[in-house]
Each structure stands twice: as structure tokens, then as C-alpha cells.
Amino acid sequence: xxxxxDALVQPDIPFMRYALLVGVLGSVAFGVxxxxxVSRRISYLAGAISHSILxxxxxxxxxxxxxxxxxxxxxxxxxVAALAAAVLVGLASLWAGQREDSVIGAIWVxxxxxxxxxxxxxxxxxxxMSYLFGYVVLVTRQDLWIxxxxxxxxxxxAVLLHNRFLAxxxxxxxARLRGIASRGYYLLLLCLTALTIVLLVRVVGIxxxxxxxTLPAATAGQFARRxxxxxxxAGLFCMTAVVLGLGISYEHSLxxxxxxxxxxxxxxxxVVAGGRLxxxxxxxxxxxxxxxxxxx
Amino acid sequence: xxxxxxxxxxDVNFSYGGVPVLEGVSFDVAVGEIVSVVGPNGGGKTxxxxxxxxxxxxxxxxxRVLGQSPEQARLRxxxxxxxxxxxxQFPVSVxxxxxxxxxxxxxxxxLPSWYSAEDRRAARAALEQVEMVxxxxxxxAELSGGQRQRVLLARALCSQPELLLxxxxxxxxxxxxxxxxxxxxxxxxxxxxxxxxxxxxxxxxNLVEKVICVNRQVVVHPxxxxxxxxxxxxxxxxxxxxxxxQHLCTGGDGHE
Numbered sequence: 001x002x003x004x005x006d007a008l009v010q011p012d013i014p015f016m017r018y019a020l021l022v023g024v025l026g027s028v029a030f031g032v033x034x035x036x037x038v039s040r041r042i043s044y045l046a047g048a049i050s051h052s053i054l055x056x057x058x059x060x061x062x063x064x065x066x067x068x069x070x071x072x073x074x075x076x077x078x079x080v081a082a083l084a085a086a087v088l089v090g091l092a093s094l095w096a097g098q099r100e101d102s103v104i105g106a107i108w109v110x111x112x113x114x115x116x117x118x119x120x121x122x123x124x125x126x127x128x129m130s131y132l133f134g135y136v137v138l139v140t141r142q143d144l145w146i147x148x149x150x151x152x153x154x155x156x157x158a159v160l161l162h163n164r165f166l167a168x169x170x171x172x173x174x175a176r177l178r179g180i181a182s183r184g185y186y187l188l189l190l191c192l193t194a195l196t197i198v199l200l201v202r203v204v205g206i207x208x209x210x211x212x213x214t215l216p217a218a219t220a221g222q223f224a225r226r227x228x229x230x231x232x233x234a235g236l237f238c239m240t241a242v243v244l245g246l247g248i249s250y251e252h253s254l255x256x257x258x259x260x261x262x263x264x265x266x267x268x269x270x271v272v273a274g275g276r277l278x279x280x281x282x283x284x285x286x287x288x289x290x291x292x293x294x295x296x
Numbered sequence: 297x298x299x300x301x302x303x304x305x306x307d308v309n310f311s312y313g314g315v316p317v318l319e320g321v322s323f324d325v326a327v328g329e330i331v332s333v334v335g336p337n338g339g340g341k342t343x344x345x346x347x348x349x350x351x352x353x354x355x356x357x358x359x360r361v362l363g364q365s366p367e368q369a370r371l372r373x374x375x376x377x378x379x380x381x382x383x384x385q386f387p388v389s390v391x392x393x394x395x396x397x398x399x400x401x402x403x404x405x406x407l408p409s410w411y412s413a414e415d416r417r418a419a420r421a422a423l424e425q426v427e428m429v430x431x432x433x434x435x436x437a438e439l440s441g442g443q444r445q446r447v448l449l450a451r452a453l454c455s456q457p458e459l460l461l462x463x464x465x466x467x468x469x470x471x472x473x474x475x476x477x478x479x480x481x482x483x484x485x486x487x488x489x490x491x492x493x494x495x496x497x498x499x500x501x502n503l504v505e506k507v508i509c510v511n512r513q514v515v516v517h518p519x520x521x522x523x524x525x526x527x528x529x530x531x532x533x534x535x536x537x538x539x540x541x542q543h544l545c546t547g548g549d550g551h552e
Contacts, residue, residue, distance in 0.1 A: 039383075039385075039386055039387060163395075163399070163411065164399075167399055170386055170388055171382060174396065176351075177349060177351075177370050177375055178370075178371070178396070178397070178399035178400040178455075179370065179371055179399065179400035180399055180400070221385070221387060225435035225438075226388060226392065230387050
């Protein structure tokens with residue numbers, strides 16, 4: 001890992017420092033929001049939101065490169081598309097009833113299709129693959145400041161409204177009966193999920209970012225019995241995967257996004273397998289994930 | 297509706313997509329009464345409960361809860377849903393679940409992220425009422441069905457409601473848990489109006505004063521008048537008679 005640490009202090013390759021900082025800062029939001037996503041079982045909604053980002057990125061690049069709108073940053077397009085998808089997905093989830101999965105699937109693929117069409121009309125040199133699977137070279141100082149702002153917004157709101165989100169995620173109907181605007185909070189949670197996804201799109205890519213949102217939280221869920229500790233652990237698992245993934249990919253010239261996601265996946269599988277093994281070796285002790293009643 | 301009515305339902309009709317579920321339903325529940333709503337599956341019990349909670353609106357007719365519309369009365373009502381409807385993997389402690397009952401209480405939890413000391417005192421008191429205070433720090437997922445049901449009852453009690461609405465309080469709980477729950481409800485019945493939806497006729501006949509039989513329409517009986525004949529009329533077929541150690545009752549579907 002020595003060359004990775006050397007690269008971090010090299011003035012001529014600042015993107016490594018930016019990518020590391022974006023990863024570490026983004027992990028905080030991923031730990032918090034990922035825990036809500038996994039606990040509320042809305043990973044597939046987050047998947048639809050993340051994939052629709054390509055439409056926003058493509059549109060922003062098209063407006064900037066073809067129509068000369070210099071202020072149209074791809075991250076702005078990503079944020080707008082992610083928020084629009086979050087609202088649409090949320091409305092579908094709340095009101096589409098049995099057709100919820102069809103509507104969400106449509107948002108998932110339409111967002112990608114729109115993005116690919118915009119990329120086809122861009123001048124040469126713009127490759128959607130770098131957005132789909134991540135490309136740390138693309139991380140700039142400007143991205144870092146955007147990530148700092150989004151991170152503060154996401155974590156601040158999630159902490160400030162924690163009790164409301166907890167009530168809505170655990171029992172939406174009861175929260176509504178206690179006078180909480182549960183549908184509004186649900187949509188807000190999806191919007192926070194959208195902003196969180198945007199944070200690490202540059203590092204791990206649109207396709208793989210959903211894994212980083214869910215795997216560390218699912219791993220943390222194997223240990224934690226309350227939402228707060230689960231968020232903390234999920235953030236640490238996410239941060240570890242990002243830092244180690246960046247280092248390993250740099251050392252061995254591997255693509256960064258897949259390396260990070262494979263590390264997160266390997267830790268999750270190891271923890272689940274360890275839990276099952278412990279249950280098998282010590283009869284009567286069930287792994288947490290079995291959901292078995294322990295107290296008579 | 298009389299001034300002493302906790303619940304007043306008048307000529308209520310409700311249908312799902314043109315299929316009538318409740319027709320011409322009228323009944324009253326007096327303040328301080330313990331009543332049960334019984335009836336076959338699909339008879340409209342849950343729909344009636346949702347109408348009383350203001351989660352559904354009747355096509356016609358009038359519902360008053362504690363002298364207000366169901367929506368206006370929500371914060372004065374404690375609601376206990378079935379424990380089996382909750383995600384058993386959800387990482388939440390017993391205390392966190394009970395504290396949710398403080399949401400919407402005046403002066404409580406003003407900051408959205410923190411519950412006040414008053415909220416925590418109320419939650420502990422509610423847990424003491426259902427004899428679950430020693431479980432406050434435990435994970436909700438680790439509890440048995442009966443314990444979870446009592447925690448949800450504590451959540452309903454946490455806001456000190458005037459009326460308790462309980463949905464199948466004995467569903468998926470064993471007989472020991474059922475007995476403990478009955479003891480708790482008997483205690484609560486001294487100070488609160490309670491309406492419970494139940495399949496378990498053995499449980500309710502020993503606990504309530506009045507039974508509201510729902511099968512699209514409603515017939516109200518004092519508990520003492522519940523007989524094999526009235527049950528046959530309600531369910532449309534013969535029911536099993538189950539002899540318990542202490543009393544004889546008529547068993548409903550699945551009641552052993």
C-alpha cells in the first residue's frame with residue numbers, strides 16, 4: 001500500500017486525495033441513510049433512483065457541451081435527476097398499489113435510456129461507462145465541496161428528524177395516527193437517499209453505488225440491535241471498504257468501483273457465514289438474521 | 297349520540313370497489329365500557345376499526361369518537377395493531393417503540409430528534425402498567441409474541457389515551473401470554489374505554505361487557521347473551537365448543 005500512500009501526498013495527482021476525502025465523507029451519509037434503506041427494505045427503490053441519475057448527468061453534459069451552458073455541472077444534473085426520481089418512485093410506492101414494481105422498474109430503465117441518448121449526442125470523449133462504473137480520475141476539487149455540502153445536509157436532516165424517520169420506517173400507519181405526516185417524511189427520506197447516492201457516484205459509479213448503500217448497512221445489521229449503533233457501524237464498514245478499495249485498486253491497477261464493492265460484499269458474506277457457523281456450532285443460539293424468537 | 301358515548305356510529309355504509317363491506321351499521325360504546333368486535337374473516341371487523349381510526353372514510357353515515365370526528369380524535373385514542381404486522385428484523389429497542397406513542401403529545405418531544413424527560417417517564421410508566429419495564433433496553437425483535445403485544449399496548453398507553461382500540465390482541469400469542477394480557481386489560485378497563493377486535497371468543501367473553509357482532513351488518517349483544525345459536529347466526533356454520541379449566545365458552549375459528 002506504500003505507493004498508494006505516496007500518491008496521496010503527490011501534488012500532481014490530486015484526484016486520489018479528493019477521491020479519498022469524498023469516500024470518507026460520503027461514508028458518513030451512506031452509514032446513516034443506508035441503515036434507513038436496509039431497515040425499511042427499500043433497496044429496490046434506491047436502485048431505481050441511482051440508475052435514473054444517468055439521465056440527469058447526460059442532460060447536464062449535453063446542455064453544457066452542446067448548448068454552452070457552462071454552469072450546467074454533471075453533478076447538478078445528477079442531483080436534479082435523483083431528486084425527481086425519488087419523488088416519482090416515492091409517489092409510485094405510496095399510491096400505485098399492486099403496480100408499484102412495474103412503475104419503479106420503468107423509472108429505473110427510462111432514466112438510463114434518456115442518459116444514453118444524451119451521451120450519444122455528445123462530442124467524442126464522453127463515455128457513459130465512467131459514470132456507470134465510477135472513475136476516480138473524474139473527481140475534482142469542486143466535487144469535493146459539493147460532497148461536503150450534501151453530506152452536511154443529509155446527515156444534519158437525518159439526525160435532526162431521527163425520531164420521525166424511525167417511527168415512519170417502523171410503523172407508518174401508527175406514525176400517521178400520532179399526527180406525523182408520514183408520507184411526507186417517507187418522501188423526504190427518499191430524497192435524502194437520492195442525495196446520498198449522488199455523493200459517491202463519481203467514485204463507485206451509478207450501477208455499483210447501490211451496493212455500497214446496502215452492503216455495509218446489512219453487515220452492520222448483523223451486529224446492531226438499534227438503529228443508532230447500526231448507522232455508526234455501517235459508516236465504519238463503508239469507510240473501510242472505500243479506503244481499502246482505493247488503495248488496492250491503485251496498487252494493482254484495478255478499477256476502483258468494482259474493487260470497493262467486492263470488498264464490501266466479501267465482508268458481508270463473511271459476517272453472515274460467520275453468524276450461521278456460530279449458530280451451527282452452538283445449538284440454541286440463533287444468528288440475529290434468523291429473526292427467531294429467543295425469549296419464551 | 298349521548299353525552300356519555302365514547303363511540304357513536306350511525307347508519308354507516310362502506311364498500312371496497314363497489315363490494316359492500318359494511319351496511320347500515322349503528323352502535324354506541326359508552327364511556328368506561330369494554331366491548332369486543334367479533335365476526336368471521338371478511339365480515340368487516342378491520343374495516344370498522346379503520347373507520348374508527350379515521351384511516352378510512354364511510355361512504356355514508358356518521359362516526360363520532362369522543363365527541364369528535366375520528367381524524368380529530370386521533371391523539372386522544374390509543375391504538376394497538378397486531379404485533380405480527382411488524383418487521384421482526386427491524387433494529388429497534390423496546391423503549392424506542394414505546395416512545396413512538398409520545399409523538400404528537402402536547403409539550404412532548406418538541407425537538408424532532410429528542411424525546412424529553414417527561415416522554416421517557418411516561419414511557420416507563422406505560423411499560424410498568426404492562427409489566428414490561430425490565431425489558432426496556434431489550435431489542436423488540438427478541439421478544440416473544442405475547443411480550444411484543446404488551447409492548448405495543450404500552451405504546452398505545454404512553455399518550456394516556458381516553459379510548460383504547462385494539463386489533464386482535466391475542467393473535468399469535470400462547471395461552472399464558474393471553475392470560476397475562478387479559479389481566480392487564482382488566483386493570484386498564486377500570487379507567488379507560490376499550491374496544492377490541494378479536495377472533496378469540498373465549499378471550500373476549502371472559503373480559504368484556506358487550507359484544508358487537510359484525511358480518512356486513514352489526515348486532516350488539518351483552519356478553520351474557522352470547523350463545524351457540526347467536527354464534528351460528530353470525531358465522532353461518534357450527535363452531536367448536538371448548539371447555540377451559542375455569543369457564544365454558546364458545547370457540548371461534550382457530551380457538552383452541
